Amino acid sequence: MKQLLVVLVLAGVCRGQSRLAPYYCAKGNLMTAVDACMKYPQSINLSNLHLYTQQSVKSGTVDPVCNMASARVFIFSGTKDTVVVPGVVKKLEEYYRAYVAAPGAIATVYDIPAHHGFPTDRYGGACGSPNSDYINNCNYNAAYELLEHIYGGLQKPPTSHVAQGQLTLFDQAEFFKLAPAPTYGMDTAGYVYVPPPCHIGARCRLHIAFHGCLQQRGILADRYAKTTGYNEVADLNNLIILYPQAKKTLTNPNGCWDWWGYSSYAYATKNGYQVTGVHRMIRRVLGTY
Numbered sequence: 160m161k162q163l164l165v166v167l168v169l170a171g172v173c174r175g176q177s178r179l180a181p182y183y184c185a186k187g188n189l190m191t192a193v194d195a196c197m198k199y200p201q202s203i204n205l206s207n208l209h210l211y212t213q214q215s216v217k218s219g220t221v222d223p224v225c226n227m228a229s230a231r232v233f234i235f236s237g238t239k240d241t242v243v244v245p246g247v248v249k250k251l252e253e254y255y256r257a258y259v260a261a262p263g264a265i266a267t268v269y270d271i272p273a274h275h276g277f278p279t280d281r282y283g284g285a286c287g288s289p290n291s292d293y294i295n296n297c298n299y300n301a302a303y304e305l306l307e308h309i310y311g312g313l314q315k316p317p318t319s320h321v322a323q324g325q326l327t328l329f330d331q332a333e334f335f336k337l338a339p340a341p342t343y344g345m346d347t348a349g350y351v352y353v354p355p356p357c358h359i360g361a362r363c364r365l366h367i368a369f370h371g372c373l374q375q376r377g378i379l380a381d382r383y384a385k386t387t388g389y390n391e392v393a394d395l396n397n398l399i400i401l402y403p404q405a406k407k408t409l410t411n412p413n414g415c416w417d418w419w420g421y422s423s424y425a426y427a428t429k430n431g432y433q434v435t436g437v438h439r440m441i442r443r444v445l446g447t448y
C-alpha cells in the first residue's frame with residue numbers, strides 16, 4: 160500500500176522527492192488520508208494545500224518553497240492501481256508544478272498497466288495484479304528510471320547483474336532521542352546498501368529509498384531492500400542506498416510512513432520526528448552526526 164518512492168540527497172542538499180498524494184493532503188486526518196488522498200482526487204482542494212504550504216513557510220515549520228525550484232521529480236502511477244488511484248497522483252503532479260520550475264524536471268509515467276506496488280524488470284508478482292509484497296514485475300526498471308531522471312548519466316544494469324555490495328542492518332534507535340523509535344512508528348533497525356567502490360573510498364552519492372505501507376522490515380524482512388532494483392543500479396553508479404524502516408504500531412497498523420499524523424501533530428513539518436530522525440541518519444552517512 161501507499162508506495163512512497165524516494166527522497167534523495169546529494170551532499171546534504173535536497174535535490175528531489177516524491178510521494179503519492181500531494182503534501183499535507185490528509186491534513187492530520189486518517190479519514191481524509193484513506194478517502195480523498197487514496198480514492199477521490201476530486202475532493203482534494205489544491206488551493207487549500209498551497210495556502211497551507213505558504214502559511215507553513217511563513218511560520219517557519221517548512222523551508223521556503225524556492226528550494227523546490229531546482230528539484231527533479233519522478234512520478235509513477237500504474238493504470239491498474241486501485242489502492243491509490245492515478246487521479247490522486249496527478250494531483251501530486253499538479254501540486255509540484257506550482258513549485259518546480261525547469262522544463263522536463265518533472266517526469267511522469269502513467270501508461271504502464273501496473274497495480275499498486277514498486278515496478279521492477281525482474282522481481283515480484285504479475286504487473287497488473289495485487290500482491291502482498293507490493294513489488295511488481297512490469298518489465299520496467301523503476302529504480303533505474305527514477306535514479307536516472309534525478310541524477311542523469313547513469314549506467315543501466317543488465318537484468319543478469321547480481322548486486323555485489325553489502326546490505327547491512329544498522330541501529331536506528333540511536334537516531335530517535337526523545338523516546339524509543341517505535342513511539343514514532345520507527346523500527347529499531349534499518350538497512351543500508353553500500354556498493355564495493357564505496358567501501359574502498361570512492362566518492363559516492365547517497366540516495367534514500369522509503370518503503371511503502373506494508374513493506375516494512377517487520378513484514379517483508381529485507382525483500383524491499385533486496386528486490387526493488389536499487390542496489391544493482393547503485394553498484395554501477397557509486398550510490399549508497401539508505402532504506403530507513405517504519406514499524407507497525409497500534410496507531411500505524413500497516414507500518415506506513417507518517418502521512419496523516421500518528422507520530423505527532425508536527426508530522427508534516429521539518430520538526431516531524433520521522434524526518435528529523437532520517438536527517439540524522441543522512442548526517443551520519445555524511446560523517447557530520
Ligand SMILES: *[C@@H]1O[C@H](CO)[C@@H](O)[C@H](O)[C@H]1NC(C)=O
Pocket residue numbers: 204205206207210
Ligand atoms: C478550496 O480552498 C480554498 C483555499 O482555502 C478555499 O477558498 C475554497 O473555498 C476551497 N474550495 C472548495 C470547493 O472547498
